[in-house]
Amino acid sequence: MAALMLRFCCAGRRWTLSCVDGAFRQGRGPLTGSMSSRIRGQRSVAQHSFTTAQKLKKGEREWAAVVGLEIHAQISSNSKLFSGSQVHFAAPPNSLVSFFDASLPGTLPAGYQITQQRLPIAVNGSLAYGVCIRSQHSQVANKTVRIKQIQLEQDSGKSLHDDLRAQTLIDLNRAGVGLLEVVLEPDMSCGEEAAMAVRELQLILQALGTSQANMAEGQLRVDANISVHHPGEPWGIRTEVKNLNSAKFLAKAIDYEIQRQINELESGGEILNETRSFDYKLGCTVSMRDKEGKQDYRFMPEPNLPPLLLFDSESLPAGADPQQVINIDQLREHLPELPSQTREKLMLQYGLRPEYSFTLLNEVGLLEFFHNVMKDTKAKPHTVTNWVLNRFLGSLKQHSLAVSESPVTPSALAELLDLLDGRAISSSAAKQVFQLLWRSPGKTPAQIVSEQKLELLQDREALEQLCRATLEGHAHVVMDLKKGNPRAINKLIGLVCKAALNRADPTLIKEILERQLSS
């Protein structure tokens, strides 16, 4: 297979349009030629319907949305695609620019953007991802989106026109950095599906080491093509929402745009085939009124670059130097574990529920945290999962922290779970310890337990006395129990535990209570 390089022909093509509020914008428009054909004739594909939020009134018809994505991932490499310049985020402007990157006359092939649009590295693939079904309480639905193509491309530089001072500011640091462009067919139907597909792709790229895919650093940028239609009818006119460069706003922007199109059409308006951007402050998409959106890029083959030849074990020419040729089969054999395999392993090894395996992978750093806890604790996987996914992750979310910013270390949590597992503390005491650990990260769980005197009460006589006192003090609960209310015993256990300041083992209390009641 030969992957021929193409180049853009317009003057100034290397520049981005503008750089607003630090958000990255690309000077590359949609590769519209490749899009229009794929939109039509796909009706046999199952369409997920995006139902309007409000209940349908009589006479109103249902709407369905289709979402396709173009994703640009910055290839994780030491140098740019065709030059030796380094690649660094946030380096001083124009500090990573070679003669080639500045496209000095006579440097080949420079002066235009290079892409593989017509003969990409790969075509006709698919990406499996999971989406949580809210109505069925965090069940995961497996979805697939077709990948139209994957291609190499050069990144553009950045330009910013300062109207006040009538100046154009240019930064070429990013110009010529290798990008991996992934074109996802419009098989998605809402923001969440798109976000989950992007997340899965991100995990795959990170697992492969292809890209660091950090959206905040512009290493993963998403453009979405969105249209709405009535089920059973031809698809509507699509808009492109560009530069969805934050995981947080990806789903929001897409859902906003879907709703906007529905509202527009329902109020008798029409959808323009235009490029829009998402204003994350206002929470809405706005037309970019960008001439670039409809540009004809005037591609032509790049004669300065010989075709890139990809072989498999069958097509590999005999006697070829393995250092000089690319054998796809050989690469496939050395692929690292991909996220789907990791999830499967988690489910097999620890009996995790599928949705837990998704959460463990989707939260940055959470899987590693989980593994580190597992490594250090005797507690059962089930306990560890519960603690990591509920208490730990919940606390992180509550404080808007990343896993890496957590005040509780994996070893501290492991120690805490060991205390719990060894019945040294009760589970409610464990929760208390966890909260204290969060607040005073310097201490170990054992220290906190001893300082707070949270050890489980081992003195049987004292416990029996506590139980007796509770029974006497709550005669109506005992009456309840005797009338046959099975939940009354739990209430009694709770009362004893409370009286014991969470230092009693509920199992033991239950046993004592039952004996005292039956005697």
Added chain:
Amino acid sequence: MTFLFSFFSLDHCGSRLGTKTMLGRSLREVSAALKQGQITPTELCQKCLSLIKKTKFLNAYITVSEEVALKQAEESERRYKKGHSLGNLDGIPVAIKDNFSTSGIKTTCASNMLKDYIPPYNATVVQKLLDQGAILMGKTNLDEFAMGSGSTDGAFGPVKNPWSYSKQHKAKRKEKPHAESEDPDWLIAGGSSGGSAAAVSAFTCFAALGSDTGGSTRNPAAHCGVVGFKPSYGLVSRHGLIPLVNSMDVPGILTRCVDDAAIVLGVLAGHDPKDSTTVQDPFKPFTLPTLTDVSKLRVGIPKEYLVPELSREVQSLWSKAADLFESEGAKVIEVSLPHTSYSIVCYHVLCTAEVASNMARFDGLEYGHRCNIDLSTEAMYAATRREGFNDVVRGRILSGNYFLLKENYENYFVKAQKVRRLIANDFVNVFNSGVDVLLTPTTLGEAVPYKEFIKEDNRTRSAQDDIFTQAANMAGLPAVSVPVALSNQGLPVGLQLIGPAFSDQQLLTVARWFEKQIHFPVIQLQEIMDDFSSVSENEKLPSISLKQ
């Protein structure tokens, strides 16, 4: 075939040094003189510099790098004194077409866009020449961005053909309305490497680099009576050559004889990591063997090259050359390149398409001309490009962008690429049928006066003038124009030899044999060059010559 006694003839590459002055010698001869200490690099450099000044009116040079040249000559002299000469090119004055990047020396492409641009790096071919000790005399004039066939369309004015001032032409010129005036009815040098051809022809350097995209080295070589060699595509690095058409551009070599072209090729050829299209095979410099027997040689005469526009003089010289080969025992065969008639229009589409994208980099941001308009970045691009490029360049950019539009791409660009393949296959078929080399005219006729030339626009002229040369670029083949005789007007006519891809050595070997048979006369510029008379006065040796 009749061999006429030539009125005047001299073999540049012969061994008859005699009293010939240094400047009239071939590169190989002057190199020998340097080695023997007959002249020092500094003396040689100064002689050339002084001649450059005397011939300034030719407008062959855009920039004369006098200081650099003298410094390089000094260094060369030190090496010679120590006996550490770097080789054949050490101390040899050369000129470089002004579309090759030269570190620290202006590289303008004869365009306002780059009129003050000083590159920070050397083109690979320039570096290779410097590494061999060659002395860089200056940067030669051209059509803007090498787009043209007359060297008339540059920002620094047209190049004048040295033959306009030759004794031979003056003696034969038909009309002499202002024969005694300061500036006669001067002739174009051909293009786009007209400055390089004129520089070599007027003895201001011993070799010059041109570039050849559709004939830009061979065409001015033919008009200026020098050898113009276009190597196989992929043999010589284009890194640093400001591109016209990436898939056809080749650095060209202009010298006074074929041997010299081979010496320069030996220095320039070879893989360059900075040009991925250069072939990886190691290249060994060669000395051209002396061909004594051409009986095994098969020379093809493409019948499609006999076009109505071909001047009768050139046609007759072409046929005499064919007879010469035959009479010496070679097999001369009429061959067919059936797609020839589509070549020039196909070349036009491919050329302009690549121009459209190659010129995209000139936006006024990092280097080159920048307009004063600062309304928006786009407005700045537009005004910069309008001010920086001439009509020819802008016209080609517009055409190219038209051909590449989505709705036109299949009908123009893709079709042209297919035709290009057919044209390349025509050559492959002919060479596979056993033909070793093709013999064709280089140009339709001799150089025309500037006044005549500019009656047609650049596009029309390019279409006419590239007719015999661009097909070799489309197919990536080596081709060389060898001066064969003077026309009735006393002007040089060149013929072209084309060989199979990477048969450069074989091609030059045949060209050298051919050159030896024909004894093209030396240009006589006595009126301009005081010390030149001694070159010719003693060299009136009778010999066979290809003459009308």
